[in-house]
Every structure is written in C-alpha cells, then in structure tokens.
Amino acid sequence: MSKILIIVETAKGNIVGITKECISTARQLAVDLSAELEGVLLGHEVADLAVEATKYGLKKIYKIDDPQLAGVNILYHTRTLEALIKELDPKIVIAGASLYGQELMPRLAARFNSAMFPSVKKLKIDGDELEATHALFEEKLFAEMEGGLANLNFITVASGNTAEAERDDSLTGEIAEFSPVIEDSDRREVFVEEKIAKVSVDITKAKLLVSGGRGVGSKEKFAIIFESAKQMGGEVGASRAAVDAGWVPYDHEIGQTGKSVTPDFYIACGISGAIQHLVGMRNSKTIIAINTDEEAPILEVAHYAIIGDLHEVLPELTKRI
C-alpha cells in the first residue's frame, strides 16, 4: 500500500492547527490513492504528542525523540526526514505552509530533486496527476499546478482553506521509533534560543477585535487601541510591524506569523494590509478599516472604511458605541 506522510508540527507542546488542516486535506487524497496516512513527529519528550497525533486519524506515527531535537534545527530535521523518506518511500509528503514548513520542504524537494507544490489552497488527484491551486500576486491571481504521481511529491498546505481535522479519542494508531540522523557537517546550523511570547490572551476567541498597526505611531499611542478595545468589550490585535516595534506583545499578533482570527467585528486601525496580515483576518465577518490612505490594501478586504486619523476617529467611535 502506498503512503502519504504528514510532517506533524508542534509548538508550545501542542500540535499546531495547520497540521490538522494538512490531515483534512490528505484524507481525500488517501482515499483516492488507497494510501495509508502516516505521520512523523520530531522533537524531545514528545511521546504524548505522538499519541495525540493518532487521535486525528494518522494510522502510524514515526516518533523521532532525541535531546538533540529539543530546539528546532531545520537542517537536522531535513537530514533525518531524508533518511525516513528513503526508508518509507511515500508517494506524497505534506507539511503546513508555516514558516517551518516553507523552509523545510523546499530543502527536502531539492535534496530529492522532486516535485514541490508550495502553499497550495486546493489539492486533488486527477488520474495519474496531482493538481493544486497556488495564489500568485498575493492572491490577485490563481494558478493551477500539475505534476505526475509516479514520483515523490512535496506539498505545503496554505492555512485557512480547509477545516482542521477534529480530535477523535476512539482512534488509535501505531507509534514507531526512528532515530535522528545528524552528520558532522550539519553542525553548521546551530539552534541557540527561542523567544516566544507567553500566552496571556487568547484573541482567537474574541467576538470583537480592535487591531493596531504601524500607523498607530508609537508604544504610548498604542494605548488608545487597548483603551478602545476595553470600552467596546473586545480584545486587542496587532500586525507584525506593531509587535516587532515592541508596542504590543507577540501574543496579540494576527497574520501569517501570528494568529488567524474570525471575529464578528474586526477594526483595523493604521494597518495598511500587507498580505501577511490579511491572511490572518480576512475571514472576519465584518471588517472596519480606519486608515489615512484610501489606497491601502486593507480596503480590498474591508467592508467599511473611515478615511482619517485613527487617533481622532477611534475615540469618536468608542464614544458612539
């Protein structure tokens, strides 16, 4: 039986959402190809996570548990996965188009001289071909990609296009041990440390988000976002630019490198709307932009926009609500 291998990504002791989207996407492929759906999990002290991965429908998990994998070293992962893939000979390898997956998978595809389908929104089998949809020009155009199924294919799945696989505690799967493969030359990449925000708020559950970007101006001025959110009964969101500037902690970040949110109301203040931000918030039910620039890309996803200085508009809005 042929195999589809899912690379199970974890963060802060959890299986990340995008991996669950990969599993959903892969299920239909597994049916079409009569293939076995298996997963691989790399890390240190990840026994529980390996068991958890089986609850999402992966029939077998290759667990690669080693102190050398305590910090994410993508070169170690590449080398180890190369060995595992050679042994298993899967038809398709799937990872999320997270920052991790987008760095790992092209390396593997290059190593195997194999087909790569980057950041796909849709995926299907048509005869002996694999077909995928990939966005061009930051989603202003879409391209169909095609490749043969005879050889190994690497796919990264873009987030927000499929529902996450649901956990089902009645499911079980086999856990198989596999050892890391690290060569001396791989020590040219060394993990040093990670700084991840402690989660103090869960903005993904909020019904109303007041979100600030570079246009807010400064850390002091960002107080208006917190104040308005509080008065309107919402939570605070932010763009990467605002968190990078140190105006607001990382756990408020929305977008490609932050959270994906779908609140009833999303008020984007001083956020120009780089695609990296839009992918995290465009499925919000009602989007209101407050921006000085009528040409800002945020208006392409917003339902309503006020053109003006957020420091004048937001207090008025708060007053009226």
Add this chain to the structure above:
Amino acid sequence: MNILVFVKATIDRNAPLDPDEIFPGDRDDKADIMTNNYDKHAIEAALRIVEEKGEGKVTAVCLGSDMADKVVKEAIAMGCHGAIRIENSETEITNFFSVAKILAAAAKKIGEYDLLLFGMQSYDFGTATMAPMVSEFLNLPVACWVEKVLVEGNKLRVEKVIEGGTRSMELQLPAVLSIASTGDYEEPRYTSVRRIMTASKTEVPVWEIDELNVGNYEPNVKFDDIEKPPARAEKCAIFSDGDPAEMVSELVSTLKDKGLNLGAFK
C-alpha cells in the same frame, strides 16, 4: 565579506494585472516593472552588513530579460557595488525549481562569496522557495525570515521570525539567508541622485544560462491556467467626507441599517 543579493523583476504593484502577461518579458512598458519589493529588504541587509563590517562588496544577481535592467540598476542605485544579469529573454525560465538551479549555478560561477541573500518571497509567484532550494543545491547552511544579522568571525548569529516570536540560530559562513520584511531591515533605503548617476555609468555584465553548467533544470511541476479570482460581491463602503464625528455617525447608522450591532460586546 562578499555578499551576493538575488533580485527579481516582477510586474509592478500598480500596473494592471493580466493573467496572460504575468512576466516582465511579456510587457513593453518599463513602468509596468518593479524590483520585487521583498528583495529590497535583502539589499538593505547586505549593505548594512558590509557597512557595519567596514569592508566588503555587494553584488546583485538577477535572472531576467532586458526588462529587468531597471531592477539591476536600482540595486546599484541603492548601493550595491556591482550587478550581473543572467539573460532570460522571452521569460523562458520561470519555474522556481529551474530558477533555483540556475541561481545556484550562477553563484558557483561567481565563486567568491561569503553570504547569499534573498528576499523572503516574491510578489508574483510567492513560493518562498529560493533561499532553501539554493542552499541545498550549494550545500550551504540557511536561515529564512531573518530579521537581524550579527557577523562574528566566520559565523553568523541570526534572529528569525517564527510564529509568536523569534528564534536565534548560529550559522557557519558561507551561508544563505532570506531576509524578512520586518525587523532590522524593514525600511530599505532610497536611491539618491548621486547613486542613480553611478548606476547609469556602471556596466552590468550579461551572462547566458548556457555558460553556467546548470545541468538538468527541468521542473517536475508546471503552472498553467492562470485566472482571476471571482470579484468581490460587495465593495468596501468608504466614509471619507466630513470630520471624524460625522464619518463615525455615518458608519454607525450604516451598520445599524444592516442589523450589525457593534455595541453588543460591552
């Protein structure tokens, strides 16, 4: 410190998008072409690294048709010391896998480099595959989405974006990096009149792909059927007249008419 920074010509963000003319070589008007905006952060990083080290050379490398001349000139006008264009007339080579093989072969031909820099993705195809693929073809260490670079002897300490924070890695030189559009290199420098003059006088060698000994670069995946997504059913309602209080009033009453209650969460 010799740095190669790879730059790409794409259709300009403000130019009309036509599914049949998505490559710079498809267009006749140079105004329709821009430097892939993400590559400017890589140029900024390259220049800053050399400036901070007090020595070194930055060479921009571009695979493109003559429509990309504008892009290599802009790289020089930003401060790159030189540039090389690899002829890709009539935009024959567009698949990321082939491009990565060609760029890796070009780096090999250049030979002397310590650092290869890329933008984190392209505006047009957005595959974000160049840095990791080229690093593999050259067997070099790589880090993607880098926001901060510190050179320490023959090593680099980099800080890269991860979901919810940053990760620090140490890489042995020579190495490959993709530079994030956020962080230390968020604001690429502008060109100056003086630099534009320099650029206009700088001769840019044009290499042929055939000279590069690329080997087989046939891709395993092809792109076709490029289409526009369905148009939005409802356009954004814009309130831009009057003072803030008036605009807010208009918004609030419009929301109310639609049955949307922004005050429901207090």
